[in-house]
Amino acid sequence: MLSTMQDEPLSLATLLKYASTFQGDSTVSTWTGTGVRTMTYRELGAEAARLANALRGLGIGVGDRVATFMWNNNEHMVAYIAAPAMGAVLHALNIRLFPEQLVYVANHAEDQVVIVDGTLLPMFAQYLPNLKTVRHVIVANGDAAALEAPEGVRVHSYTELLAAQSDTYDYPVIDERSAAAMCYTSGTTGDPKGVVYSHRSNWLHAMQVISPNSMGFTEADTVLAIVPLFHANAWGLPYAALMSGANVLMPDRFLQPGPLLELMESEKPTFAAAVPTIWGGVLAGLEAKPQDISHLRTVVVGGSAVPPAMMQAFEQRHGVRILHAWGMTETSPLGSVAHPPSGVTGEEEWEYRFTQGRFPATVQARLVDDEGKVVPNDGESLGELEVRGPWITGSYYSPEGATIDPDKFDDGWLRTGDVGKITPNGYLTLVDRSKDVIKSGGEWISSVDLENAVMGHPSVAEAAVIGVPDEKWDERPLVAIVLKEGAEPGEGQATELRDFLSGKFAKWQLPERWTFIAEVPKTSVGKFDKKRLRAQFADGDLTVTTLS
Amino acid sequence: MLSTMQDEPLSLATLLKYASTFQGDSTVSTWTGTGVRTMTYRELGAEAARLANALRGLGIGVGDRVATFMWNNNEHMVAYIAAPAMGAVLHALNIRLFPEQLVYVANHAEDQVVIVDGTLLPMFAQYLPNLKTVRHVIVANGDAAALEAPEGVRVHSYTELLAAQSDTYDYPVIDERSAAAMCYTSGTTGDPKGVVYSHRSNWLHAMQVISPNSMGFTEADTVLAIVPLFHANAWGLPYAALMSGANVLMPDRFLQPGPLLELMESEKPTFAAAVPTIWGGVLAGLEAKPQDISHLRTVVVGGSAVPPAMMQAFEQRHGVRILHAWGMTETSPLGSVAHPPSGVTGEEEWEYRFTQGRFPATVQARLVDDEGKVVPNDGESLGELEVRGPWITGSYYSPEGATIDPDKFDDGWLRTGDVGKITPNGYLTLVDRSKDVIKSGGEWISSVDLENAVMGHPSVAEAAVIGVPDEKWDERPLVAIVLKEGAEPGEGQATELRDFLSGKFAKWQLPERWTFIAEVPKTSVGKFDKKRLRAQFADGDLTVTTLS
The missing domain is CATH 3.40.50.12780 (ANL, N-terminal domain)
Known part of the structure; x- marks a missing residue:
């Protein structure tokens, strides 16, 4: 009918x-x-x-x-x-x-x-x-x-x-x-x-962007679109602004913290969107020269995970709520947004806000293991995130007509390449990229968790972890460390860092292999380029210290 | 492509x-x-x-x-x-x-x-x-x-x-x-x-219902659905609640003001939706027995126009914001919602809130005159409202396949049968039904405006205005009055009421024809049944006083 x-x-x-x-x-x-x-x-x-x-x-x-x-x-x-x-x-x-x-x-x-x-x-x-x-x-x-x-x-x-x-x-x-x-x-x-x-897809996505469970902006808002219009469909901001009647504020080429803060001082946007790197810079700028930015009622941050300390600094020191979101070019890009469930407060609320967020109804999500089996959304089981919906891509463009690569698509679902867990109430936490997760003796170790933990050590400026071949365990983590000035590389330092990690990880997850490098190779958008790091390892360009 | x-x-x-x-x-x-x-x-x-x-x-x-x-x-x-x-x-x-x-x-x-x-x-x-x-x-x-x-x-x-x-x-x-x-x-x-x-249509409509420029409820809300599920797609509440995760509160058969107030006292809904009649009863109940209902952050009212005094009473005496909305069974039913533009305050804000509201992007709207010409959205020109969009009906159901009645549809647009005006910024004010508007010498007189004005007279309990044939002007208004107890019908009363209207209307709009009746015939949903009133007039059942 x-x-x-x-x-x-x-x-x-x-x-x-x-x-x-x-x-x-x-x-x-x-x-x-x-x-x-x-x-x-x-x-x-x-x-x-x-x-x-x-x-x-x-x-x-x-x-x-x-x-x-x-x-x-x-x-x-x-x-x-x-x-x-x-x-x-x-x-x-x-x-x-x-x-x-x-x-x-x-x-x-x-x-x-x-x-x-x-x-x-x-x-x-x-x-x-x-x-x-x-x-x-x-x-x-x-x-x-x-x-x-x-x-x-x-x-x-x-x-x-x-x-x-x-x-x-x-x-x-x-x-x-x-x-x-x-x-x-x-x-x-x-x-x-x-x-x-x-x-x-753009219309439906714009409706989602303006929904209160996503960005929720209205005609009363002035949206500072720092995220470039050439990144991931501009996070849907242009079409959502036109749909809601929100005012849009464009930074043009003035993307450094100083000019951004001047722009904000002058125009008082109520809403802003950018990647964590930008907000890190703005935060540092605010420390150097205080300015009231509480006109920003919400700041959406995505593109990569937001450090919890940054979220708390914005909220507690500047009265600005950071809203964590996840998405990809392939997903238009929303994705999940980390509004905590109602009634949740204190530490529990922060835990929800640190996640990649909750899925809206129009984005279906599931986790799939190595064998293609769907794993439960129990908040613990890890799997590769797969998503489906009318603003999720079903193929990649080809002038000759799209071919559907099974590495990228699974029976109508987009394989995101992200590994994570989902709570029963739909909150996603990503722990790694599927190509970066370390598969050690049938168990998965998150390279990102190791990186974040070791970067908490006062001697460490940056750290990148890759999986390297291991005879006994198939794969084991190799930790590449960029030390802060004054810190000494070597076996002593590696031992010190491993000791620093123990207690934070299960014993079998603690890395034996360490290397000290001048800088972590980066992609054009500033992400760790682990492909190049792996190539350096394969070429024998890295000096590896193996702890017993 | x-x-x-x-x-x-x-x-x-x-x-x-x-x-x-x-x-x-x-x-x-x-x-x-x-x-x-x-x-x-x-x-x-x-x-x-x-x-x-x-x-x-x-x-x-x-x-x-x-x-x-x-x-x-x-x-x-x-x-x-x-x-x-x-x-x-x-x-x-x-x-x-x-x-x-x-x-x-x-x-x-x-x-x-x-x-x-x-x-x-x-x-x-x-x-x-x-x-x-x-x-x-x-x-x-x-x-x-x-x-x-x-x-x-x-x-x-x-x-x-x-x-x-x-x-x-x-x-x-x-x-x-x-x-x-x-x-x-x-x-x-x-x-x-x-x-x-x-x-x-239901999916898109649910996305609109939860949008902040419509009802804007979220998982944190408890929505009291007083509007029956059998009225106009239940105003979209069930699907919007499921989509947003809002809790739903159902009154079952307890629709009288007393039980509704008990329910609210017990369950503290944050959001409610019903026709004006229900809210009039609730307001009277609150006057009789005060109760804090400020847990209601928003009450959506539609189905018929909300008396401004009711909106102000709820807000000023009870801290409850009434949100006026317009829609029809044929429009799923949203329609327009009267959120005022940002930055508008005081009397001007109330004027916006008394309108039928602003259209969202997914509902296209235009006004069309007697000759089928689109009239400008200048806030003054009157026309029949026509709407278009993916949750607007394009025909009526027929088991034999739909036929499209030109009285109801105009080149893909739904003719709503409502006459109104639209401001340049998209706010609709309805003044009459197209079949009720009085076409006097090429100009339109709103029967509703006359009714509302004359009902402000202390002797008038109810008033209904219909157009009746007139040799010179094609059509002129006939005012049917239900007097309050103690007031006397007759030419003196008619003259008194016409004098009461002068100053509020242009001279040519003032009615000559008056009739005093025991009650205004009503439809099954309690609206004035002007069809029956017209039939009573045509059958000669009404005694008409014509003022010179």
Whole structure:
């Protein structure tokens, strides 16, 4: 039996129309270093139409890819909604990718047009000759004449191009499962992989973002979007802001703690979102020069685990609630959010808030062991996290049609590559990446737990743990330590650190193998690059001390 | 270009699984007159499976209609989710329909099974012989033996039937556009009309209900669902509660102000939803016997316009925020909700809160004039409200396949039959029903505005205004007055009332025609029945005084 409901597609064109009319007084503002330049959502609607008309004039139609190479600013927000509203596909390029990766993803996505910020032109100019499918470059916030165009590429000034356009556009009605935007993972293994979001997935995801069990922001909020628009679908912030009527505040290129604090002092955002590294810097900045940031009622932090001490410092010293969240490019990215259950207080509340959070109804989650068996959500059993739902990717993009890699997908579920446990009431705690967890004699040892514990020792600046082959146990942990200045490497230090860990871990989990290194190799987004560490070990580049 | 997102359907079976696991500690409770009987969502999950197994045992499959004839209670909540989860279609029968209408809707929907509350058996027994498609009656909360079964109908005890069943069920994966539930309008013209909600529409609608720009309740709330589950999709409360993990409190048959206040005193709900009549009674009860009800952080009121004085009395005297909302059976029912814009205070804030509210992104709205032209949302122009979206009906149910009546639908939009105005920032104010608005010389006069104004006169108990034919102006208002005891009808009274209105209305809007009646005819849900009033006028049953 069919329902009588209207078969109205979820469409980002409808979202744009809504935001630019019924939420037309809300604003998006960009920090200039000394103040903000602001446009209302009403003006954003007009500018989006001008951009859509301009893109159509350049030959862009439904399904064509429109790339951006931009900071978070007003023009980027306009592109974010205009491109999908006209049926094109927004591809926000990650300006921090390694050059060969940037070129790879732009070519793989077959980007036709790139909108580039003026301040990023010197970097972009190096890549442009290698971008095979790009026919037009639009320079925003800068001088188009500064870019030399290769053969077959036309360079336009954003301002001049849009000035000539109509501020209305007859947006097409398209299937809600059509592509709206795409984002590549900055995976540490192999080529970056593309995820293609749909109008449907972005709409549903925006509804979840504004739900009180996720970010819960409203028209009364001003959302400081520090997370780059080119990271993981911008955590859904642009579409959720347009849907809720929340004001958006964009930091542009001013991402250092000092300028961020000036921006906050001036604009008093109520909500902010960024990775832990940013907040660590802000916290240090606040210690150096106190400032009231209690206008921030909530700060969402994700991308990697938030150190508990940082959460407590923000709350206890600055009155700012840090909300821990988990997600991936592949999951749009929400994920779980660590609102504690009601009625829970004190230490127990903190324990819940330190988790990766609770799943909402639209994200199904399960844990699977080495043999592909689902393990119980008892808060203890470890397994690889698998997720499923309408804003979770079911494949990776391929111009030749997607193939579904069984390492990444399991019977319709996305294998996240994360190892964790889930409580009966749906709270996720991740303990490791599945490729990093150390499988010792049939038991799993979390490399992350060892790292966190050993980093608590006063002599340790950084620590990374990898699994290395072991004849008896299959695999055992190797701890790579970066010492603080003044501390001495060697067997004595290793013994001291192992003693420091005993009591915190079962005896069989304590590492025998230690190595002292100058720095932990990092990925482009600042995560520990354990692949490179493993390669250094395999190549014999690490001096290993083995304790008896 | 297709997205890579999973093609995961929005499914109430998934919602049931979520609620009964990750929100398993939340509860649904039913008032017994002296206390509550409670089940956790975990227990609800097991009971839903038992009911689904029982229904399957009775031959119910995907698409079959499962009716309820029940108060709001735990068993009704179980049926609300179990029937759609198994792919059947829940049809909550309105126990307050006139007998012939009740029989009509049950036969029209082809209900196969009816679950009936024991206390409603005497009423139900009268209808049962006329229900042509019903094969099974399940008696909950009462004695199945008390019901005499007609030929071909089997009567079961809910408790005994479920006791024998497994508490797991392998729910089918079905298309999200499949029917999940149906509800008939209690229209005052013609036969009731059926609206069929889908899994998709109910899921999306639940996401909207829990959004902070609608009801915004969370796992920390206890939601008192006074609105009957058989009214307008229960305002979406059951599915929104399961989605958010909010606790649900059910009043069963205890709907009088006294018992409702006892229930509130005992259970301290934080959120409640009901029509204005209920809240008027509660307010009067509170005046008679004071009680602290400030545990209610929000009360959603809809179904008909809330008197401003009631909203202010609740807030100023009892610390309870009344949230005005608009919707219809045809719109699932949300609709608009009157959260004022941020930053607005004092009188201006109240003006926003008295409106029917602001539309969310997923509900498109426009106003259309007599000639089918869209009028501007300028806060002044009047038009018939038309709405569109994935939880708005696009037709009425017909067993022979839906036909789309142009009086009800306009190029994919639902014609609501309501006349109103919309501000540029999306706030709706309804002034009349389109069939009640008086079209006088090309201008519209709101019958409701006249009624509200004249009811402010101390001699007037009730007033209803209808349009009657006029040679010169096409139509002019006729005011039907029910006087308070002691007041005298006649030309003097009519003149006095017209003088009372002058100053409040333009001169051309002041009514010449007046009639004094004993009572205003009402519909089954207590609304003014202007159809009957018009018939009385047409039949010459009203004595009309015409002022010069």
